[in-house]
Amino acid sequence: MTQEQLRLADTKAQTAHWQRFGPYLTERQWGTVREDYSAEGNAWDHITHDMARSYAYRWGEEGIGGISDHRQLLCFSVALWNEQDGILKERLFGLTNGQGNHGEDVKESYYYLDNTPSHSYMKMLYKYPQQEYPYVELVEENARRTRHEPEYELHDTGIFDEGRYFDVFIEYAKAGPDDILIQVTAHNRGPEAAPLRLLPQVWFRNTWAWGTDDYRPAMRQAAPGVVQIDHKELGTYWLYCDEAPELLFCDNDTNGARLYDLEATELYFKDGINDYVIDGNAEAVNPARQGTKVAAHYRTTVGPGKAHTVRLRLSTTEHPQPFADFAEVVAARLREADAFYAELQEKLPDADAQNIQRQALAGMLWSKQFYYYDVAQWLEGDPAMLAPPAERRNGRNNNWRHLYNADIISMPDKWEYPWYAAWDLAFHCVPLAMVDPYFAKGQLRLLTRDWYMHPNGQLPAYEWNLSDVNPPVHAWATWRVYKMDKKQNGGVGDLHFLESVFHRLTLNFTWWVNRKDRNNHNIFEGGFLGLDNIGVFDRSAPLPTGGYIEQADGTSWMAMYALNLMRIALELAKTNPVYQDIASKFFEHFLYIAEAMTKAGDGSFNLWDEDDEFFYDVLHLPDGQRTKLKVRSIVGLIPLFAVEVLDEELLEAMPDFTRRLRWMFDNRPHLAELVSRWQEPGKGERHLLSLLRGHRMKKLLERMLDETEFLSEYGIRALSCCHRDNPYVFRTLEADFTVTYVPGESESDLFGGNSNWRGPIWFPINYLIIESLQRFHFYYGKEFRVEYPTGSGQLHNLLEVATALAGRLNKLFRRDENGCRPALGNSELLQHDPHFRDYLLFHEYFHGDDGHGLGASHQTGWTGLIARLLQMDPSPETTQTHQPSVAKGALGG
Template sequence: MPPNPPPGIERQRMSQPHWQRWGTYVSERQWGTVREDYSADGNAWSYFPHDHARSRVYRWGEDGIGGFCDDQQTLCLAVALWNGQDPILKERLFGLTNGQGNHGEDVKELYYYLDATPTYSYARMLYKYPQAAYPYQALVEQNRQRGKLEQEFELLDTGIFAENRYFDIEIEYAKAAVDDILLRVTAYNRGPAAARLHLLPQLWFRNTWNWFAGVVKPSLRADGDHRVLIDHAVLGQWAADFDGSQQLLFCDNETHVRRVFGQNEAPAGYFKDAFHDYVVHNQHQAVNPERTGTKAAGLYVLELAAGGQQSVRVRLRHRRDQGDFFADFDELIKTRRQEADAFYAELQTGIADADARLIQRQAWAGLLWSKQFYYYDIPQWLDGDQGQPPPPVARRQGRNSDWRHLNNADILSMPDKWEYPWFAAWDLAFHCIALATIDPQSAKDQLVMLCREWYMDPNGELPAYEWNFSDVNPPVHAWAAWKVYQADCEQNGGVSDLAFLERVFHKLLLNFTWWVNRKDMEGHNIFQGGFLGLDNIGVFDRSKPLPTGGYIDQADATAWMAMYCLNMTRIALELAAHNHVYEDIATKFFEHFLNIAAALNNLGDEGIGLWDEEDQFFYDVLRLPGGEKMPLRLRSMVGLIPLFAVEVVTEDILAGLHGFTSRLEWFLNYRPDLAKLVSRWEQKGDEQRHMLSLVRVVRMTALLKRMLDENEFLSPYGIRALSRSYLAQPYRFECQGAGYQVHYLPAESDSELFGGNSNWRGPIWMPVNYLLIQSLRRFHRYYGESVKVECPTGSGIQMSLGEVADELCHRLTRLFLRDAEGRRPMFGDHALLKDDSHFRDHLLFYEYFHGDNGRGAGASHQTGWTALVINLINEVHRPK
């Protein structure tokens, strides 16, 4: 292998079968999930808490630190650690439950995804492990004492990293071949004194034998002092070699019922927590003396000098493979790392800023590390398993009981493998936009998967997320499918995957019909989507019955549907160029868009539009049971979402589509009110382009005047979700003798509506910012330099809409880039994160960001939609 391998090697692997069969598909939290909840009251956090996780077998998946497994999670690899001080063996990441954290659930560990390739031929992450006893209780107690208006008490705040008394645990995987896995764990002592570390690479089977009759139980057994032989009825015969291990330990991936449930009469055995008992409590009888079981580990006790390092090596491959497992081990890892460098160097051609390249590289790594094996069979979960106690009767009418068709066992992109270790419909759409920059085939597969019959309800509803599959997320799937289709075409030299586009389009026809039939209360093209992913942005919890009765006509739901219509129109036009049958469907969506636009803009006979002429803004309208209408004049992202519904079509797209264009002309002549007041179709813009938009230039510029006002929406780091004007004077709404108020919260929430990590009352959220930027670019394609706006409002600086889009890109990427003082705004003011060479370049991709200073908040590894920073960097750092 040459010292600088060409980038094409990884691309060749991506086109070959099975190279993605093994990957970083192990969750970082399986406990506290809905899947593992068999309680009567549906309290998943308390039914399966962290304290049970080391001793209690999971039903639906596995978790671990730096885990690696096959695509059915039959066999798992991960790392366990003990510093000689902790009360428990560190086998999984610790964090607070939703009830323990002052802002909801929150992982309390420091770990970073540093690298990965799409085939997982190479992957690397870093875990920072303190040398003092981990402060479990202090983290729980301190956060319990803090109120909603205080910041969270984090691991760094405990002082446990003082004097650098911690270990850096670098976990690396490489593949010599499709089924030849190399694991190298390197421990670095960053402290000023020698320190001992117990390091245990672990190998285990996901427990599949307890739930089904007739399943052959797999086995792990010792073969000498360093080798484990692996037998599985489906996976076959494998071997794992633990280079220089001081001891091999064995137990079973089974529940320690005496410890967990207090059943002292239960039979003895060698249970899931045996390695904890052996290492931490020196209970040698806990492990199987016969050196066999379904869970195994190599034990390494490392004596690390101050500043020293040691590596541990494990190799997993088919037993038929012969030869020295470790002769070429380090060279293989070096080669795979060089191949990864070459692959990314090609992707980042033209991006001169080294810091921008680093941000992209780690965002890609986070996307790939956050793929997870997700297994959830609703009928079996509701009905129970053979030989197991039946689930509570209450669950038959409880959570997800109406989703009996759903049966998932796939590799899916997770929002965050600790805080959100389950797929979410609209999150996944944004993940795919970022994923398409590196692996468009995977992005296409993810989008199609969510529309398959074992995900999508037969009535067309897409599953939202496991806490409530029936919650409604914004309909962004069609937009994502079109964007991924375009990215795939560009990366394949102009060759388009029409089969993918047609396949997903047919499924989305069902979903669109579900929306129209279920979410337009009175058939007036004004929609009531409910939750829509924006959590507590409004006056009320929109996913529940209103305290006032009635319902809300939603500006965002209506705008999302208008955007959906335009996305489906554009896809249909693309398909119609190859099959004229789709012209009729394109016409249907075009006309539906115009009717929605008319309703939203007060053009319908009902007079129920959502545009407020006095405020020059879109607002939700509360419809009371008696018919009274009350606008909710709260300036939030809800009122900016109408900007998303814009599409530009060029003359060449329409060439040959005579059925579509003739029907179009008839309709616009028949409804000149729509043609003039909503659509700019007949008036060609820059380079003879046509445009469809919910808002004409007057209303668009009025919205942008608000949006680009630094006293309202425009932050130094992007667009806030709520106007900052509500900081000094909260919005107040009174109805039926009750008062409600909403005030600007730049970061963590003080509301209990959706848990502490759900806050749209001021922070900067990457997905809606990205959509705003894309919309501005489409407006610019039509208007060109003929339309300019003041940015920021009141500054006197005039910018084209394309320049405004660039400005927002710069502000958003500024969250991650080092400033003149070396500070990354997302890290806040912590000196260690700013100055320490072992911290400052390890990035976190937060769920959302402080609306004023850019500090990261919410889930810390939301490398799903926050990975959109990859695309933003491409827009402003790559030469045009």
């Protein structure tokens, strides 16, 4: 075992708490629902970026490249000043939901470069301009641009021209679980010497101002360059600052005088360090050198091409010589991180693939966040504060009073989405299981806990609307993570984990059946289901036509859900035969959903369209009319996901389950006809459960693999580009509703306008497509071949197609023959500058034609699935021709 694996084993056994401190500090707490106490629920305006430096947060803390303990009582991050800006650079800046092309949008340049799952070694890069930061220019230019123009990014301002910026590398290396070495190195990439202030900061989250606990922890200067930190729950820590810089103390309390014109008190407020450094206000910091927040004030001038390093140590141990072993410990942790990843990456084809995967996994691990939200307390307000507006009691999330979250959770993006989303989190757990299956399993278990899951069985969606509905992929992720963990443990599966999540998910499945099947016909609704802009109407709102939509994707997700739970039950039945009966129940659910997909409602209408040979949503109007909404989108491809293969050996070991299956087929022959080739043994005496018989699957694949429809050079588009020149139009008396293929950002304000699934390439759906093709291949074998790409005349088996699709997605990040990475777009700086070209961003989605990254720039969460897909692509040549190689292994573990 590597040293990192030993640390993970100690963490799992709770013999050493290596994960007590980690990158749990969010990058944006302002503009979040949790901090919003307004009557109208406008979180972006209630606490703004400008207010943030003076406002003590209620529910969490933020910072650049920061860390905290797992309860976020003690925090650390890095602040900077270039002697040009009007404020300290303490937090990342970006546009609010009402600004810019796609809404909330960070306008900074930073990269997650390295991280181990125990957080024994971590590294990130922040690029800090030497000129005044263009806050106003970014807001005004993005406001001027229309949705038909590209976003105006920080590098578009010219702020990085001639290398006039600092590359600030922030590194952490643990000498022990509570002994953290911190190294901040600023490289001047410009042609001239430039001044820089480095201000590493330590502070306590404010837990004392709310009227529930008046205990105020303390920190004080114990010696030159040494801060003693005392907390009743954490004990005593020392912060050692090399070279004994000036220590600036204040308190993490709101400056009510600045924000609300309140009468000033005797406190030294949260913004005191900013006011001291920027304005020279000596009265803003505490001359007694004590408080609840402190910064080490390093002043330096960095020569051209030179670097300056500051070193700190945060430890529970008193060190007479805290920096004597500093270089040795940092070097050792880096070597151990290299050894950990070398073992993981031994089958990757080249250094480029290894770099991509390591940064993807670093992003996954850096995106952990302490997430704190007590809905009942949030609605009622705190004893020491003014009572919240009465409107809140009946406003956002008022029916989730049971929800109490105070955990480390994997975030989609700690600036643009600094709150968990149920289905995002499920996808996160798959790449996370590659490096830390114990944490991945804990994440999946977390959302099914009583203090997360609603008493009615619903999983919380996300803080903007906990009652919204995400696709039910939790069971899929649970099964995948279980199999990955089992493989890593030499074939021994964690049945306790599997069983505990399974029982909770049966409640959630029942919620879906009871709440989202309007007419008890096994055809499901569900709302937008994550596909914000892809449909004709906003499926989360009342329809302008009245009536309701029976959803091809909602129904397919439920068929997939039933098969996932059936497969989990069969695994549990190996040690407890009672689960055979439960597996039979979910098998029957799948059969009835399969029937409904063909004969929806009263049997007179289908979700499958025989003329187009594609699945569509069906609109039911108040007058009883039904019409198919003939938009060719991934909604019609999701039926591919409901697929499972059972081998004869498993069935022989499950006599009760098999007997029930035989009875169903003998007595309900119309159901047997709907299940693909159940009566015909497949490759190796396997049996296929799928919504699609071979013919329908081939017809879906024919469209999906057509480069004039779904197949892009970089993966499967969310919408067929047949709608580029032939938009779908639904006409009503009041208005026309149009769906047009748009490969990039949304060109309308429809559904909020801050995201767009109408064309871009989206990793989660692509990943599930690839995995489904693998499952179909497992049944059909290499003799079953389809044309790939459609119209090419070249036939390939489904595993070869799956591998080729993975290769197309991998090409987003790989260098092409010109040395460019498609995901980085057409920026010369990002593509060719040696200080940019190998640093990667893992965007929310990607342009459907040229592949450049769009949406949230650090949504490594589900785009982190690239870490798995790279293992399917043994050579970069795989996608350069139409002759894909056979994958070495399946994604399913």
